[in-house]
Amino acid sequence: MALEQLLNALLLGGMYSLVAVGFTLFFGVLDLVNFAHGEMATLAVFVALALFGVVVGGTAWGAVLLAVLVVAGAGVLVERLALRRLRAAPPLLMLLATVGVSIVLREGVRLLYPAGSNPQVFPPLFPEGALSVGALRVPYDTLAILGVAWLVIAACDRFIRGTRTGAAIRAVAQDREAALFMGVDLDRTVAVTFLLGSALGAVAGLLNGAFYGIVRYDMGLVMAIKGFSAAVVGGLGSFYGALVGSLVLAAVETASTAYLPGGSQLRDVLSFLVVIGFLVLRPTGLLGERSVEKV
């Protein structure tokens, strides 16, 4: 029982961290809270659904990978068209622009997809059945989703730590002016950040769809709020903070669902109260930098 709950928490944490890492990347590089981030998950799911219909005979995985690519491109496009011009404006405006983008994308999905207002069935991507280890029963799909989520996160970490472009992202996040002096191409770095972040969001959406089997046009909003909360609990702008925050949030939710009477209804209330508590006690998050501010 306890082991199963642990597994659930890990699974949930994996899905949250895919979204949270995106938030933390955008915040690090652009000082931006990207409210359109959740819509990337929605977009990925519905693009995949549309492709399932078109690519008859092709494997579902082809459609899924294509959907991730499409959404990564969409993320870059959103930045280019809606956000780049506002980079010099007060940060509030860019935040509002992402809200506008999110409304347009969400409504676009709802109106363009046939019967888009209704929940849609998402096919399972992983084999049925379960692995039994003693008393513990681990469904294959849980295992696979967990594996994919953490693999993608690890790959993303390798990319940010180990490549030149990753170094550029870290440099811009640390100090934009200094990075510019060092010859970092800001526009390109921001574009890569959006490519990466949106792709992560897309993977999160697809895994979410495969796990629950039902997707809705407004699923992105919930995912975004959870991912953002996780990123803040961990410390916005910190990569590992996003992971830790996701696990904390997932643990709270899993525990309250499992061990509290009526917990499944109170789950979201409790998790947000935890978020508020964290913010008040540790306003910069668990792993956020303790910045000393100067006038």
Next chain:
Amino acid sequence: MSVPAPVRVLTVQAAAAAWAVAFLLVESWAVLGLLVAAGAGFSIWAARWTAGRDGRAFGAVEECAGWAAGGLAVLVVLLPFALRASPYWLFVFVLAGIHALMAVGLNVQVGSTEMVNLGFAGFAAIGAYTSAVLSRDAGFDPWVGLLAGALAACAAGLVVGLPAARTRGYYYSLVTIAFGIVAYLALVNLPAVGGPSGLGRIPPLSVLGVSLRSPLSVAGFALPGQAPSFYLVAVLLAAAVWAARRMHRSEAGLVWNALREDEVATRSLGLDVTQAKLWAMGFGTFLGGLAGALYAHTVGFIAPDNFTFLHSVMLVSMVILGGTDNVAGVVLGAVVLTVIPEKFRAFQDYRLLLYGAVLLAMLHGRPQGLLPKGVRRYASVPQPPEAPRAEKAVEAGTVAVR
């Protein structure tokens, strides 16, 4: 150009009002297109006609503010008469007024202090539900409920504000998002207040025993049942605007602006940052709660779905598109963003999409808002007589430096 400035201002106001009523009542898209074109041409002309002494567009409106306010009041009083054949539009204006009330409250936080509250609908919900439960189930007079609702929201604002004052920037936004969602989920999960289906049969406010939802008859004109609510909202909004301006000019208002520019600098000047933030929270949420309660009694039905995260976002966009830290601009933003989407109700399904698109277009086209915030002016400091070309010189200088 011998027409006195007040006459010019009042003429332009009257023409703009007539244009707005025509815009609302005309249904044919071809005529609407013509109207929009005519309106655009008219406003370009009017901007120059009512230019201020310093040459700024529409500057005369500010120079004879008393006349302009009086003219606006007369137009507001006349609006129900002009719209008496279409109660629907009058109702939209009631909603616009309620939104404006909320936006004026929210502006204190988002505009003056740059505390981006993304859970404002939650505070409005507290006001609405408090007032509804008190008047419907506990038998209090709706007016008592109205006040109690505003005070309850204010109390919630202070409770959230006390810990939230420790956080800032995006972290503050997240606290408020979380609060808004907790409030929404709590309402959905509380059977005592109707759960997801909400509360109905909320009694209307009444004056001298006459319900404010009953039709009105003035000088032989039969006004629809929305008219009394419209006048009440207008009066409360005027009071709120007056109060918000007083706050803006007070020392607390000055500290708010200082906080917006630099919190650390403000603190190091020995100013009480926490107290200023609490003022912003308390004052703003009081108006939010009042507006929420007003909504409950006007419409007679409330549900959690009237107070979602999306509503909070819309309120913030009203403030920003109207003009942050400019009370008149915020009211204008709320009215425009309530009325325009209703005009597109023919495209019911596409309304939100259009809303998002308009939001994006505005952000790129006019990021400072419809009415940008002005420079603070102090009556006791004598204005320099004439320095008309100062900005031009600075501009030229900047170009030269580049």
